[in-house]
Amino acid sequence: MMRLKGFLAICVFIGSMFCITPISAQEVQNKGKLVIIGGGSRPSAMIDRIIKESGIDKSGYGIILPMSSSEPDSAVYYASKQFIEKGLKNIYGLNFVKDELLTTSKVDSIKNAKMIYISGGDQNRFMDIVAGTDIEKAIHNSYSNGNLIAGTSAGAAVMSKMMITGAELKHPEYASTFRNIDADNIEIGTGLGMLTNVIIDQHFVKRSRYNRLISAVIEHPEMLGIGIDEATAILVSGSNAEVIGDSQVITLKNPKGSKNVHDDKLGAHGLQLNIYLPGEHFSLN
Template sequence: MERPAGKLFIIGGGKRPAAMVKELVELSKIDKEGYGIILPMSSEEPDSSVYYAKIQFADLGITNVTGMNFTKDQPATPQQLDSIKGAHLIYISGGDQNKFMQVVYQTPIEVAIKEAFKNGSVVAGTSAGAAVMSKKMITGNELKYPLYEETFRNIESNNIEIKPGLGLIETAIIDQHFIKRSRYNRLICAVIEYPGMLGIGIDESTAIIVEGDSARVTGESQVILFRNPDHSQADHNGLLGANDLRLDVLLPGAKFSLSNK
């Protein structure tokens, strides 16, 4: 399989420090050429989402960034799809990752994003925009407990809901707001029930930059990695168990492989 020429800039949510946005701008080179597109479909208020996303770029003197919103009832035009394919930067805002995927899954918009990434574009996302990067996407819902909580109460089987994401990362499941919201239980569930996957928990004001099969941490906080290299999995009365899980706490500047070994 041909490796995409593009890079991913996956932000764990929260505030985006100016230094981190500057790094994103320089990585995508939109300060020198080309343009960026904001996709706000995760948000309940897409216009506001575009407005605030543009401010972070405008504060650095970057004005060649525009918003492009779509709904299930409003398919993209050929001109819009060409704009996505040609963008140096595609930025997916926060909100609800399910809402985003309901709009783009198996549509020409998804194809255009993947083509842009394949050809060298930087695809960035924050919060929900981070979750959609995974092939296996955490929805945030618990199957056994319909009342939403920011973190899981238990480590138990058949509770975590996984749906298809964009699949720009095929070997890992991304979780966001990770340390601030103590989302350890749900990512542990993910790597036990999907043992081939690396679990990547990205904290707020923090990002990983993915190029090929490796990634680097940037920003102000940490990234937590869970690996299940032996594909260990046990279930006792609905409680999950596993042996020899590996946990790493990575600081800014740290690099890691995207393989689960």
């Protein structure tokens, strides 16, 4: 086995050495799956798929992490409701507050969960509580151990390492849709980093969030921009993403690293846009 620029290649010697196609080190390390939901309603078939992929109908348990929400009890109730309606009784809410003294039992409850579901709300609120803590480590441990991590809306935004906060640096008044494609405007925070080479955006088609994802891939051309619409998700296994749900997933790439600036307005050439429908697959590499 040899390492090539962050990739692992399996090499065999039969007279001479040859290598099987490289796969990313992240893909080797992480054995679990991600379900990244663009917000809005969750179709019944999507819940069925989460149950099937996690196996919580057979054994183990699932937990709801509601820290994105300003009303965590309500977030737990609504997030667990559809699972309970499917007959599951092994779904539990587990809330944390900032600077909480973490007990081993609560951290282990995350680490050993077969499904972890992160509610919607404010991704910045969630990361302010979990960043750099044993909560964050436990989520990664669970994923590495083969379990499923799901999140909707804010819970989708936190999945990527480079996280869209929702704020504009040059236009501080909040608007759900960016009205500009400006240089140095999009605010980026640090998410959980379940995926390190993408930027996730949510409520994408419904709220016409093209401008901010376009801005993101121009400013950060090494990233794949993924816009997930409401009632829609991507199921990530290794480097493969499958679209599930009712609507579309948009991907944006800036393969040439193109970036031009004129009077603060961003320009770029050769951007690539793809629109994926339910049942279709695409690569995250």
